[in-house]
């Protein structure tokens with residue numbers, strides 16, 4: 001759906017030259033939720049604004065659904081932008097217009113008839129969960145509601161792509177989650193391709209299929225979210241993974257527990273991908289005559305399955321224990337035996 005080739009942006013001021021985006025290459029599939037994460041100054045905002053040419057590239061190409069965006073004239077670009085919706089951290093709503101009027105604005109600009117506008121706006125209001133608030137002004141809305149208006153407005157012209165520029169950064173955690181769920185819902189219902197930029201790994205974990213990590217204007221690492229979570233390569237990626245997983249578990253309590261058990265086995269079960277969805281613990285407890293105690297665990301759901309580990313103590317007859325471990329190993333859960341008491 002989107003192909004980005006050797007994309008660069010250099011800002012020149014009187015005193016300095018800043019390479020904000022440096023030779024980016026990326027392919028994003030149709031229907032994908034693709035996240036770009038990076039710290040402040042990494043070049044994320046510049047990158048996302050280059051996609052719809054809110055920022056003009058210094059070099060490189062952006063191709064969306066076969067159309068070379070970077071080759072369009074100003075007039076062609078205006079039309080083409082109707083197919084690229086965008087939402088912003090601070091919503092960018094018109095304060096003098098109601099919810100309904102804000103959502104209708106891009107339809108007015110596109111020359112859609114009044115009758116059609118009314119029915120499209122009604123449909124969008126239902127889609128984003130704003131029924132009952134149609135006639136409110138932005139100043140009367142909560143942050144989450146304002147972003148819902150932003151999303152409805154971005155979707156008004158049925159775009160192929162939705163760009164999200166730190167869309168949840170101004171929201172509290174609970175509202176963030178409700179907006180992220182709405183984005184997943186829209187992605188699934190409409191098959192919309194979504195590109196988002198963020199500095200929060202939680203956002204990536206919750207809704208993205210793939211992620212690219214940006215640093216110094218470059219993409220330093222990219223892949224499926226679970227793969228990046230389980231094998232972060234670069235130091236910057238490891239720090240982002242720690243944001244949601246905490247520091248790698250080398251904690252004293254684990255060692256102390258391993259020392260203290262008198263029978264059974266202490267295992268660490270590693271989940272990467274689909275497996276955590278299979279309720280493996282309850283299956284093992286039902287199939288084999290063993291007791292399983294979960295000592296500690298940290299498993300996060302991502303769009304492409306779960307990632308994390310569980311630290312468990314399993315007790316029972318030796319043969320049952322062995323069969324249980326063999327069974328777990330036969331799934332894609334990785335088993336690490338910490339003790340053999």
Ligand SMILES: Nc1ncnc2c1ncn2[C@@H]1O[C@H](COP(=O)(O)OP(=O)(O)OP(=O)(O)O)[C@@H](O)[C@H]1O
Pocket residue numbers: 011012013018019020038039040041042043044045046047
């Ligand atoms: N209009 C501009 N003129 C000059 N320099 C700019 C301009 N816009 C961005 N930059 C510089 O480009 C670099 C990348 O900025 P950008 O805003 O894209 O990063 P970011 O990862 O989105 O960070 P943040 O989340 O803080 O916005 C920074 O060094 C920034 O100062």
